[in-house]
Amino acid sequence: MTNHRIALIPGDGIGAEVLPPAQRVLDALGRRHGFTLSYTSYDDWSCERYLREGAMMPEDGLDRLRDKDAILLGAVGCPGVPDHVSLWGLLIPIRRSFRQYVNLRPIRVFEGIDSPVRGAVAGEVDLVVVRENVEGEYSEVGGRLNRGFDDEMAVQEAVFTRAGVTRVLDYAFGLAARRHGRLTSATKSNGIVHTMPFWDQLVAERAEHFDEVSWDQEHIDALAAKFVLEPARFDVVVGSNLFGDILSDLAAAVAGSIGIAPAANLNPEREFPSMFEPVHGSAPDIAGQGIANPLGAIWSAAMMLDHLGHPDAAKDITDAIAAVLAKTDVRTRDLGGTATTAEFTDKLLELL
Amino acid sequence: MTNHRIALIPGDGIGAEVLPPAQRVLDALGRRHGFTLSYTSYDDWSCERYLREGAMMPEDGLDRLRDKDAILLGAVGCPGVPDHVSLWGLLIPIRRSFRQYVNLRPIRVFEGIDSPVRGAVAGEVDLVVVRENVEGEYSEVGGRLNRGFDDEMAVQEAVFTRAGVTRVLDYAFGLAARRHGRLTSATKSNGIVHTMPFWDQLVAERAEHFDEVSWDQEHIDALAAKFVLEPARFDVVVGSNLFGDILSDLAAAVAGSIGIAPAANLNPEREFPSMFEPVHGSAPDIAGQGIANPLGAIWSAAMMLDHLGHPDAAKDITDAIAAVLAKTDVRTRDLGGTATTAEFTDKLLELL
Ligand SMILES: CC(C)[C@H](C(=O)O)[C@@H](O)C(=O)O
Ligand SMILES: CC(C)[C@H](C(=O)O)[C@@H](O)C(=O)O
Numbered sequence A, B: 001m002t003n004h005r006i007a008l009i010p011g012d013g014i015g016a017e018v019l020p021p022a023q024r025v026l027d028a029l030g031r032r033h034g035f036t037l038s039y040t041s042y043d044d045w046s047c048e049r050y051l052r053e054g055a056m057m058p059e060d061g062l063d064r065l066r067d068k069d070a071i072l073l074g075a076v077g078c079p080g081v082p083d084h085v086s087l088w089g090l091l092i093p094i095r096r097s098f099r100q101y102v103n104l105r106p107i108r109v110f111e112g113i114d115s116p117v118r119g120a121v122a123g124e125v126d127l128v129v130v131r132e133n134v135e136g137e138y139s140e141v142g143g144r145l146n147r148g149f150d151d152e153m154a155v156q157e158a159v160f161t162r163a164g165v166t167r168v169l170d171y172a173f174g175l176a177a178r179r180h181g182r183l184t185s186a187t188k189s190n191g192i193v194h195t196m197p198f199w200d201q202l203v204a205e206r207a208e209h210f211d212e213v214s215w216d217q218e219h220i221d222a223l224a225a226k227f228v229l230e231p232a233r234f235d236v237v238v239g240s241n242l243f244g245d246i247l248s249d250l251a252a253a254v255a256g257s258i259g260i261a262p263a264a265n266l267n268p269e270r271e272f273p274s275m276f277e278p279v280h281g282s283a284p285d286i287a288g289q290g291i292a293n294p295l296g297a298i299w300s301a302a303m304m305l306d307h308l309g310h311p312d313a314a315k316d317i318t319d320a321i322a323a324v325l326a327k328t329d330v331r332t333r334d335l336g337g338t339a340t341t342a343e344f345t346d347k348l349l350e351l352l
Helices: A015-033 A047-053 A061-066 A083-095 A163-178 A197-208 A220-229 A241-254 A297-305 A312-325 A341-351 B017-034 B049-054 B059-067 B081-095 B161-178 B195-207 B220-229 B240-252 B296-305 B311-327 B343-350
Strands: A002-011 A035-041 A070-075 A100-106 A127-134 A141-143 A153-161 A182-187 A212-221 A238-239 A262-266 A276-277 B002-011 B035-041 B068-077 B102-110 B128-132 B142-145 B153-161 B182-187 B214-219 B235-238 B260-266 B276-280
Touching: A002 A015, A015 A035, A015 A070, A015 A212, A015 A297, A015 A312, A015 A341, A035 A297, A070 A083, A070 A297, A083 A276, A100 A163, A100 A197, A100 A241, A127 A163, A127 A241, A153 A163, A153 A197, A153 B195, A163 A182, A163 A197, A163 A238, A163 B276, A182 A197, A182 A220, A182 A241, A197 A212, A197 B153, A212 A220, A220 A241, A220 B240, A238 A241, A241 B220, A262 A297, A297 A312, A297 A341, A312 A341, B002 B017, B017 B035, B017 B068, B017 B311, B017 B343, B035 B081, B049 B081, B059 B081, B068 B081, B068 B296, B081 B276, B102 B161, B102 B240, B128 B161, B153 B161, B153 B195, B161 B182, B161 B195, B161 B235, B161 B343, B182 B195, B182 B220, B182 B240, B195 B214, B214 B220, B220 B240, B235 B240, B260 B296, B296 B311, B296 B343, B311 B343
Parallel strands: A002 A035, A002 A070, A070 A276, A127 A238, A182 A212, A182 A238, B002 B035, B002 B068, B068 B276, B128 B235, B182 B214, B182 B235
Antiparallel strands: A100 A127, A100 A262, A141 A153, A153 B153, A262 A276, B102 B128, B102 B260, B142 B153, B260 B276
16 A cells, blocks of 8 residues: 655644644545555644744754655744744745745635625636746845945845746646646736746747647736636636735635635655645634634645545545535634534545 | 926827826816916827837937926837837836836725625725835846856846835825824735845834824735735735735725726925826727726826815815716726717716
């Protein structure tokens, strides 16, 4: 029987509350589909550790993860530690060191979830944001000059490489070819004059290799507006690190699913472990109460199974998520119910 | 009688169709409120000129505008010319040379306009996006390396200066103090590690000078989501050049007003002329048909009058816009009607 070695990083806040439900679901699927999962949990890679020892993870943290088949992460961040310290101390090094250059975020409107947008109808909105995940606007290049003086300034370099952009575009075009054959590229080449025209050029170049995909491009400001006006129109949307980040959160809000959205940080070549994480944060306001919504983590676990070669098991999970939302009124507080994390997970397992 | 010297730049596409309605409204208000406007029109500062002569405006273009009291612009851009060429050849040099460092974009839900967002109720959503307009992510600093080779890359420098950020923050805090006393700052200091923590620091510093304003900050991804989920919650939102651009288009879409939204590019010190422009583009698909919606240009003209010291006249215009939308069903095609630009303007003038 295949065994998959999974690293669990609960992180901060509700991170530790949403991973056990995901494990319960994973184990149930393993029994049904004939695979096993063995877990190694890195419980203290967190803000707490940072406050105690000055680092979010041990020095050899990345090495400990390297031989795993996948990483399941809860959430990172807490009120006492600046976000850029916690994120650049844990989440972002994992994305970068393991060349997880694709950040994949599916967005669906589920029956039984109220969307804030009139046009976002269940069954009609079903899109995937493919976000470049290791270069672009997020970079360590830059700094501060004349600190504390009147002429102080900060500069930040966005870096886009031909190889880095090409590989994520190829992934996105390939995904569009396997889905409904439509790709939209997010750009801002009218305002951002060096990197975005380059991005556009590479999109046009790669498109030549994917005849079966019809594509267009939209400036990020207009595209954000269209996500609200005509969300059902999109299939695969590809964007830079920053644009993909904004668009995926926005699309999840449009779908009413910000609390349950998943993300996969993929190294498509499988040279390194990929990482799966709910999009929601550590939610310090409700942490420790056992009422967090586990669906983001569970849906992320589904993406992990898909990546590990179990698409059927993955589909069982997304079907169960759809069913628990459409057919029951058991739900956590964020979705307007009163169920605890455990009760909600029980119901989902029942429907699995 | 005070006279104001106005530069008109119709630009491309429907730009030339929406400025005459704005002029009709301005002249009517002048008669009522006791001021005059004299216009100089720069009709061929456009893509057409670029295709003919290689430049969007004459070499001494900026000098010709310098002695005007304000600039009213239609729209810039056309299919045959790359956007970064047309924009960086006309719109952006005006913003920058005249230190129009505040880009002000009011967003309201009007009665009689359908918003795509359930929570966007007329009278409840009334916010202003204050966008930094001359530095930040839009910069000429950067370029392309190893063009055409495998190791090609493009870099773009975002530059934030203490003086540049401080002045726009002071404007935004001041505006919040005159409105409902609430300011939200858009940031991404968890991902963009050099410039955004600097931005946050300056926000905290400037806040000390505005006791009467309560403020918070949100990461741009979460903020975009909140614009959809709780649009009524915002009063003044301040953001960098890129973030302000995205948020203002998004907010206009949420309000159902993308076709009628105005923008002011302000030099608050009045050392140089300020520029007023509808947010919509040149709309080549409907140009020349006389059916463009003039409300964006008319609302921009209202902002211009406010800036020129005629707040009462400005309010007359926004009241007439509200009235024509709430009380009549005369409207242009984009709003679901059949009226021409001229008919819609007639009706608005009737209600003025
Ligand atoms: C056309 C473009 C350069 C411009 C901008 O991004 O500034 C436009 O989107 C705007 O918002 O005025
Ligand atoms: C926490 C932050 C650094 C992160 C990002 O922007 O990448 C988050 O917003 C996400 O989308 O995963």
